Every structure is written in C-alpha cells, then in structure tokens.
Amino acid sequence: MSDKITIALDAMGGDDAPHIVVAGANIARRRHPDVRFLLCGDAEDITARVARQRGLDEFVEVVHAPDIVGPEDKPSKIVRGGQETSMWRSIKTVKDGRADAVVSAGNTGALLAIAMLVLKRLEGIDRPAIASFFPTLRGETVMLDLGANLRCTERNLVEYAIMGEVFARTVLGIENPTIGLLNIGEEQTKGNDALKDAAQLLRDIDLPGEFVGFVEGNDIPAGAVDVVVTDGFTGNVALKTAEGTAKLINAFVRETFRNSFWAKIGYIFAKRSFDKLRSRSDPRRYNGAMFLGLDGVCVKSHGGTDAVGFATAIGVAIDMVKYGGNASLKTTVESLEPGILSPQSAAVAS
Amino acid sequence: MSDKITIALDAMGGDDAPHIVVAGANIARRRHPDVRFLLCGDAEDITARVARQRGLDEFVEVVHAPDIVGPEDKPSKIVRGGQETSMWRSIKTVKDGRADAVVSAGNTGALLAIAMLVLKRLEGIDRPAIASFFPTLRGETVMLDLGANLRCTERNLVEYAIMGEVFARTVLGIENPTIGLLNIGEEQTKGNDALKDAAQLLRDIDLPGEFVGFVEGNDIPAGAVDVVVTDGFTGNVALKTAEGTAKLINAFVRETFRNSFWAKIGYIFAKRSFDKLRSRSDPRRYNGAMFLGLDGVCVKSHGGTDAVGFATAIGVAIDMVKYGGNASLKTTVESLEPGILSPQSAAVAS
Numbered sequence: 182m183s184d185k186i187t188i189a190l191d192a193m194g195g196d197d198a199p200h201i202v203v204a205g206a207n208i209a210r211r212r213h214p215d216v217r218f219l220l221c222g223d224a225e226d227i228t229a230r231v232a233r234q235r236g237l238d239e240f241v242e243v244v245h246a247p248d249i250v251g252p253e254d255k256p257s258k259i260v261r262g263g264q265e266t267s268m269w270r271s272i273k274t275v276k277d278g279r280a281d282a283v284v285s286a287g288n289t290g291a292l293l294a295i296a297m298l299v300l301k302r303l304e305g306i307d308r309p310a311i312a313s314f315f316p317t318l319r320g321e322t323v324m325l326d327l328g329a330n331l332r333c334t335e336r337n338l339v340e341y342a343i344m345g346e347v348f349a350r351t352v353l354g355i356e357n358p359t360i361g362l363l364n365i366g367e368e369q370t371k372g373n374d375a376l377k378d379a380a381q382l383l384r385d386i387d388l389p390g391e392f393v394g395f396v397e398g399n400d401i402p403a404g405a406v407d408v409v410v411t412d413g414f415t416g417n418v419a420l421k422t423a424e425g426t427a428k429l430i431n432a433f434v435r436e437t438f439r440n441s442f443w444a445k446i447g448y449i450f451a452k453r454s455f456d457k458l459r460s461r462s463d464p465r466r467y468n469g470a471m472f473l474g475l476d477g478v479c480v481k482s483h484g485g486t487d488a489v490g491f492a493t494a495i496g497v498a499i500d501m502v503k504y505g506g507n508a509s510l511k512t513t514v515e516s517l518e519p520g521i522l523s524p525q526s527a528a529v530a531s
Numbered sequence: 532m533s534d535k536i537t538i539a540l541d542a543m544g545g546d547d548a549p550h551i552v553v554a555g556a557n558i559a560r561r562r563h564p565d566v567r568f569l570l571c572g573d574a575e576d577i578t579a580r581v582a583r584q585r586g587l588d589e590f591v592e593v594v595h596a597p598d599i600v601g602p603e604d605k606p607s608k609i610v611r612g613g614q615e616t617s618m619w620r621s622i623k624t625v626k627d628g629r630a631d632a633v634v635s636a637g638n639t640g641a642l643l644a645i646a647m648l649v650l651k652r653l654e655g656i657d658r659p660a661i662a663s664f665f666p667t668l669r670g671e672t673v674m675l676d677l678g679a680n681l682r683c684t685e686r687n688l689v690e691y692a693i694m695g696e697v698f699a700r701t702v703l704g705i706e707n708p709t710i711g712l713l714n715i716g717e718e719q720t721k722g723n724d725a726l727k728d729a730a731q732l733l734r735d736i737d738l739p740g741e742f743v744g745f746v747e748g749n750d751i752p753a754g755a756v757d758v759v760v761t762d763g764f765t766g767n768v769a770l771k772t773a774e775g776t777a778k779l780i781n782a783f784v785r786e787t788f789r790n791s792f793w794a795k796i797g798y799i800f801a802k803r804s805f806d807k808l809r810s811r812s813d814p815r816r817y818n819g820a821m822f823l824g825l826d827g828v829c830v831k832s833h834g835g836t837d838a839v840g841f842a843t844a845i846g847v848a849i850d851m852v853k854y855g856g857n858a859s860l861k862t863t864v865e866s867l868e869p870g871i872l873s874p875q876s877a878a879v880a881s
Contacts, residue, residue, distance in 0.1 A: 255720075318779055328715055331723060365678055365767040370605075373681060373764070398771025402779040411768075414723070417715040418765050419772045421748025426776040429668055429752040433808055434784055440804040447801025451787070454794035458787045462780075 185217050186502050188495055189280035192222030193249045193267040194287025196485045199227055201286065205491030206241065207234040212492065213499055219280050221246050222267035246270040250287050252484065256294035268292060272299045275477040282478035282498040284469075286491060289481055293329055293472060300477035303507065305514035308337050309474035311413070311481065312348060313420065315467045317404030323349050323358075324401065326413040327420055327470060333412040335378035338362065342383055343513060344473040345408035346390035351509040352500050355407050357389075361396030363411035363419070371395060379410075389513060427462065469494030471501060473510070478502055535567050536852050538845055539630035542572030543599045543617040544637025546835050549577055551636065555841030556591065557584040562842065563849055569630050571596050572617035596620040600637050602834065606644035618642060622649045625827040632828035632848035634819075636841060639831055643679055643822060650827035653857065655864035658687050659824035661763070661831065662698060663770065665817050667754030673699050673708075674751065676763040677770055677820060683762040685728035688712065692733055693863060694823040695758035696740035701859040702850050705757050707739075711746030713761035713769070721745060729760075739863060777812065819844030821851060823860070828852055 190206060192199040199222055206218045217240045220227050224245035231238050248265040263269050268287050274280040276299050285292050293309070302309060312325035325341050326333070333341075342360050349358035362380055364372040369380065372395070383392040393406055398419060401409050411419070438448040448455070460466075464483075468490040472479040478501045482494035501507070540556060542549040549572055556568045567590045570577050574595035581588050598615040613619050618637050624630040626649050635642050643659070652659060662675035675691050676683070683691075692710050699708035712730055714722040719730065722745070733742040743756055748769060751759050761769070788798040798805070810816075814833075818840040822829040828851045832844035851857070 253718075316779075318782060331715070363768060365681070365764055368603075398768040398773075399775030399778070401772055402775040414715055415765055415768050418713060418748040418761075419768050422751055422769045422772045423748075423776045425749030425752040426773045427780055428749070429666075430777055430780040430784075430812075432668060433812065434780075437804045437808045438801060440807070444801040444804035447797040447799070447804075449797070450800065451794040451797025454787045454790040454797075457790070458783055462783065 185215055186213075186499055187217050187219060187280045188498050189219040189221060189244075189271040189274040189283040190495070191268045191271040191283065191285035191287055192220045192227050193246070194285040194292075194484070195482065195491070197487065198286060199223070199230060201486060201488045201491045203227065203230040203234060203237070204488035205495060207237040208488055208492035209495040210237065210240045212496065216499060217241065219244050219271070219274050221271035221274070222249075223247070244270055244274060250291045252288050254288055254291055256288075256290040259288075259291040260294045260298055263291070263295065269295050269299070272296055272477075272479065275479070276300055281502045282480065284480045284482060284491075284494050284498050286482035286484050286486060286494070289328065292479070292481055296472055296475055296477070296479045300475045300479065303474055303476050303511060303514065305517075306340055306344070306474040308333075308340065309472055310341050310344060311470050312345060312473050313467070313470040314353065315420075315423070316462060317402055319404030321353060322401060322404055322407060322409055323353065324409040324411070324416055324420065325473065326411065326416050328413040328417040329472070331412060331414040333375055335375045335382060338375060338379035338410055338412070339382050339386070340474070341410045342379075342390075342392065342408065343388060343517075344510060345410055346388065347510045347513050348471065348473060348506055349407045350389070351504045352506050357391055358407035360390050360392045360408040360410060361394065361400065361406035363401075363409055363415060364395035364397065366397065367395045369394075386517070424464065465490035465493055467493070469497030471497060476507070478507060535565055536563075536849055537567050537569060537630045538848050539569040539571060539594075539621040539624040539633040540845070541618045541621040541633065541635035541637055542570045542577050543596070544635040544642075544834070545832065545841070547837065548636060549573070549580060551836060551838045551841045553577065553580040553584055553587070554838035555845060557587040558838055558842035559845040560587065560590045562846065566849060567591065569594050569621070569624050571621035571624070572599075573597070594620055594624060600641045602638050604638055604641055606638075606640040609641040610644045610648055613641070613645065619645050619649070622646055622827075622829065625829070626650055631852045632830065634830045634832060634841075634844050634848050636832035636834050636836060636844070639678065642829070642831055646822055646825055646827070646829045650825045650829065653824055653826050653861060653864065655867075656690055656694070656824040658683075658690065659822055660691050660694060661820050662695060662823050663817070663820040664703065665770075665773070666812060667752055669754030671703060672751060672754055672757060672759055673703065674759040674761065674766055674770065675823065676761065676766050678763045678767040679822070681762060681764040683725055685725045685732060688725060688729035688760055688762070689732050689736070690824070691760045692729075692740075692742065692758065693738060693867075694860060695760060696738065697860045697863050698821065698823060698856055699757045700739070701854045702856050707741055708757035709741045709743050710758040710760060711743050711750065711756035713748070713751075713759055713765060714745035715747065717745045717747065719745075736867070774814065815840035815843055817843070819847035821847065826857070828857060
C-alpha cells in the first residue's frame with residue numbers, strides 16, 4: 182500500500198451511473214484528501230465527466246472496460262464471460278495490488294460472485310457475508326449476513342459473529358463489542374438447530390467480544406447489541422423492513438405537520454431541529470455494505486443512491502483500509518484454536 | 532351461536548393479569564353491547580374484581596380454574612398436565628360450544644399447543660398460522676405466519692396465502708385482496724426452493740384474491756399488498772423489527788421536539804396533531820393476533836398490553852365471529868380442487 186489510499190470504482194454500476202460515481206468521487210476526495218481513485222468503465226465517457234468535475238482529474242486514473250454488468254444479469258453468466266466488464270476490472274485492480282479496495286453500486290449477486298472468484302476468501306473463512314450498519318437508539322449496530330448466504334450452518338453463523346466483532350472493534354472503534362444471534366425469543370430452546378448449535382459454540386469458544394445470546398427483531402433498532410448475527414435471508418428481510426418502517430413513520434410525521442393550521446405553524450418553529458433529524462437519519466449516511474471474509478476490501482453501494490450516498494460508501498471502504506479491518510480479521514482467525522471454524526474452510530481457502 | 536356473542540377470556544394470562552383482562556372486558560362490553568364473557572381463572576379473585584368494575588357483572592360468567600400457565604412453562608408440559616389451567620378451560624368452553632371465541636394474553640406456545648389439541652385443525656389445513664395486521668402507508672396489511680411454524684414447506688405457504696386472503700376479505704372487508712410472498716428480491720429466481728415452489732403453485736392454482744408474486748421487507752410497511760405470506764421465523768423477526776423501528780423513530784421525534792427552545796415552542800402548536808398521530812399508531816390499536824386454521828376462534832393478545840389493548844384483542848375475536856372468518860375459510864378450502872393443499876392434511880384433519 183502506498184502512502185495514498187487507492188480506491189477502485191466500478192464507474193458503470195448503479196441506477197444513475199456513471200454520474201453518481203464520478204460526482205461521488207469528487208465529494209469523497211474533498212473529505213479524504215489522501216485518497217486517489219481508479220475509475221473503471223467506458224474511458225471516453227468517464228474522462229469527459231471527470232473533466233467537468235472541478236479539481237477531480239489529478240486524483241483519478243481511468244481504467245478502460247468496454248462491457249457492463251446489467252442489473253438483471255445472472256451472476257453465473259457474468260462469472261463465465263464478464264472479464265471485460267467495469268465491475269470485474271475494478272475488482273481485478275485490487276487483486277493486482279493496484280488498488281486497496283473496490284466500491285460498486287452494481288448488481289449485488291454479480292459483485293459477490295466475481296469478488297469471491299477473483300479476490301478469494303480469507304484463509305479460514307468458509308462463507309463471506311454482507312454486513313452493514315445503521316442507526317439505533319444507542320449509536321450504531323452492525324448486522325450480518327444481509328443476503329450472501331441464505332441458509333446458514335452453525336459454523337457459518339460463528340464465522341459471522343467473528344467477522345462482525347472484528348469489524349465493530351477495528352472499524353467502528355467499539356471496545357469489546359457485544360454480539361447477539363437473531364432469533365424469535367431469548368430462551369435457549371427457541372429457533373432452529375443451526376441457531377441453537379451456533380449459540381452453544383459461541384458460549385463454549387473463547388472469542389473476542391462478548392456473546393450475549395439470542396436477541397429479537399426489536400433489539401436491532403434498540404441497539405441492544407453492537408453486532409447482530411443472522412442468516413442472509415432473515416437479515417435481508419429485517420434490514421428492508423426497518424428501512425420501510427422508518428420511511429412510513431417519517432411519512433406519518435410529515436403528514437402530521439400538514440394536518441392543521443396550528444401544526445403548520447408549529448413546523449415553522451421546529452423546522453431547524455427536524456432538518457437536523459432528517460440529516461442524521463438520512464439513508465445516504467448509512468450507505469455502503471461490506472463484503473466481509475474476502476482477501477480484499479469490497480464495498481457495495483445501494484444501486485439507487487446519489488453522489489452523496491456513493492461518497493459515503495467510498496468512506497466505508499477507506500475506513501476498512503485505514504483501520505486494517507482485514508488484517509485484524511486474519512489475526513483473529515489465526516488466533517482461534519484449529520478446527521473451531523468450518524472444517525471444510527481450511528481446505529477451501531488454500 | 533346465540534344472538535349474543537360469547538367470548539371466553541383466559542383471565543390469568545398476561546403480565547398484568549387478571550387486572551387487564553377484567554378491566555379490558557369492561558371496556559369491550561361498552562364498545563360491543565351484544566357481547567358477554569366467560570372469565571376463566573381464580574373464581575374468588577375474578578368475582579371480586581368484576582364487582583369493582585361498574586356495570587360489568589351482568590355481562591360476565593365466571594368459570595373457575597385452579598391452575599395457571601406460567602410465561603416460561605413449556606408447551607409440551609402444559610399439553611400433558613394443563614387441563615386445570617385457566618388457559619385450557621377457556622379454550623375448552625369454545626370446544627364445548629359455550630363460547631364463540633377465546634382470547635388469552637398468556638404464553639403463546641402453550642396457547643397454540645392447547646388450541647391445536649382441543650379445537651383441532653380445520654379440515655384441509657395442515658398447519659395453523661399466527662396472523663396479525665398493522666398500519667401501512669395505504670391502510671392495513673395482514674401478515675402470517677408470525678411464529679407458529681418456523682420452517683415452511685411450499686404447501687404450508689400456499690395454505691397461509693389462502694387463510695390470509697380469507698381473513699383480509701371477510702374480516703377486514705378488503706375486496707379481492709392482493710397477496711405477496713416475502714422474499715429477498717422480486718425476481719422469480721430468488722429465495723429458497725419452498726418459496727419458489729409456493730410461488731409457482733400460487734400462479735398455477737385458481738385461488739381467490741390476487742397473487743402478485745414476491746415482495747420484499749420494505750413492501751410490508753409500504754402496504755404494497757394486503758396479505759404478506761412468510762414462514763414463522765421470518766415473519767416474527769420482521770414484525771418485531773418493524774415495531775422496534777417505529778419506536779426508534781418516535782423516540783427520535785420526541786427528542787427532536789426537546790432539542791431547542793424553538794422546537795419546544797413548535798411542539799406547543801403541533802401538539803394536538805401529534806397526539807392524534809400517537810393515538811393512530813398506538814400499538815394497543817393493533818393488538819390481537821389470530822390463530823388461523825383452527826376449528827374455533829382463538830386470539831392471542833400481547834402479554835405486556837394493558838386493559839385498552841386487551842379490549843382491542845377482544846374486538847378482533849368478535850370481528851372474526853361476526854364476519855364468519857372460519858366459515859368462509861371452510862368454504863374456500865372446500866372449493867379448492869382436491870389435492871391442492873398438503874397431501875397429508877386431509878388424513879390429519881379427519
């Protein structure tokens with residue numbers, strides 16, 4: 182790694198790409214002056230767009246890629262023939278050591294498939310996970326998996342607990358993070374076998390962080406633990422349900438202020454405080470899901486985000502590089518007793 | 532059924548029972564003058580409490596039960612030796628035709644186990660489900676299952692779609708309800724085999740209501756469909772995550788009004804409108820989960836609710852009886868081609 186951090190950007194991924202990527206890079210380089218970018222995609226288009234962003238060009242190198250991964254493209258198809266896509270090329274720059282991390286707002290399944298193929302898994306990790314963090318009553322909570330692995334074994338869940346703990350500790354700076362397994366009740370008898378076995382393993386093994394047992398859906402927004410571990414199906418549904426509910430309540434609040442003459446007057450007085458609340462709970466502030474468990478930093482931005490949101494995702498990648506999230510994860514995995522993680526993982530990773 | 536509707540109440544179930552049950556009955560009988568109650572539990576205690584609720588005694592008959600189901604009691608234990616409990620006796624009055632429905636705020640697992648044993652399943656239904664409804668941007672959405680059946684086959688999910696549709700149509704009065712299967716994406720290739728097979732069955736079979744395909748977590752609070760079908764694990768997590776998120780945003784809003792001098796002034800003006808919003812989104816207004824698929828009406832109240840919330844759950848039971856939810860479900864199931872539902876269900880139910 183040079184003194185400067187280099188982030189590869191899939192310039193063609195996202196609903197409003199390449200605009201959000203190029204403009205997002207320009208926002209991010211003002212926030213992080215020690216960062217430069219490799220912009221991967223249609224070189225001509227990107228170069229023209231960079232020229233229109235004042236001050237960006239000296240922070241940027243363009244890497245041409247003639248092809249694009251479409252939002253509906255099947256990962257299996259892309260894995261076979263997608264080497265010319267901007268997504269693949271951007272991931273490849275990390276593998277080749279030209280970049281320290283990659284950020285894409287493109288097709289999640291394809292991104293995960295290419296990243297697993299090109300970057301490979303971290304030694305000792307069987308299944309990578311998608312992790313994200315969001316605001317709670319007490320700060321921020323990390324949740325994983327959000328959709329990489331729909332049906333999890335107990336070993337997968339234990340891996341996620343380890344990865345989530347390392348992320349919370351090193352990147353979010355939480356000392357001795359608490360970890361909970363998402364279930365439908367706190368009693369030890371609840372849930373399926375994988376959950377019960379994972380809980381038993383997490384109680385038995387001497388892991389970093391503090392395993393507190395099972396938590397329930399309402400504990401996520403309450404911030405009851407720093408790390409919520411769950412399978413990819415449940416995590417994906419829970420995250421989207423929380424996002425949708427936040428939207429619903431915000432719509433109710435807006436409606437309430439329009440409800441009567443007096444409420445409208447009230448809004449005039451309270452507006453500044455509500456503007457602050459809006460900016461604090463702006464989903465663009467929480468954009469950027471990490472793929473954890475890969476031998477390289479790969480961050481997925483929401484496909485529908487704008488330049489500000491894309492810059493946030495770039496910030497997540499920068500933090501992951503700066504705080505050495507993957508190096509810590511390697512150290513932690515190596516410090517575990519052999520055989521604690523998935524039996525197959527050693528063979529798979531080598 | 533007599534002209535009056537009779538609702539059996541498990542007087543000893545719930546964190547603050549029997550108070551919430553007796554006081555809740557008195558609120559409910561004012562809202563529904565055509566209803567009378569069987570109060571099951573400690574006769575002496577209940578009789579004394581009824582005497583303190585003005586006007587209640589003529590609407591009430593007390594059914595003595597010496598025993599209580601504790602919140603931590605295992606369903607398997609209660610099923611073997613719980614015949615003397617208030618919960619069992621209250622369900623038994625429905626089986627014996629003395630009551631039209633039963634409401635309990637007690638231990639969910641025990642309630643479901645006794646109800647399945649005593650009331651039996653409706654003919655043609657393999658697995659009963661827990662269903663509830665909650666506010667959305669467009670009205671109300673029914674979701675099931677919320678925890679009766681953690682791992683669902685495609686046939687279970689099809690059954691839930693049928694039961695949810697009948698409930699939305701007959702009890703909520705929604706014409707031609709739309710039905711969605713909860714998944715992590717709308718594409719037909721997403722999700723596990725049970726989900727994909729259930730979607731295929733629901734597209735193939737000519738069911739009442741309109742099956743729209745897969746929906747995602749954010750579609751629940753958005754009210755994208757009238758009925759959301761999912762397995763009990765996912766449904767339970769999604770419901771609790773939504774409840775927790777609503778609480779979180781409401782806490783943020785309260786905090787925002789206290790944030791500055793001007794915001795406090797704003798609150799004075801907007802207070803009336805916000806009081807209305809609070810009463811509209813009061814969780815007590817959405818208390819009462821139905822056990823669907825049983826040969827009898829059984830409603831589960833939240834254990835931590837108060838008398839007002841318990842009265843709402845009584846209202847759900849009354850609606851289920853009044854609008855003939857179970858009779859409609861029977862008719863609908865009988866109208867299906869034989870063999871469409873679980874192959875084993877015919878044998879099981881007979």
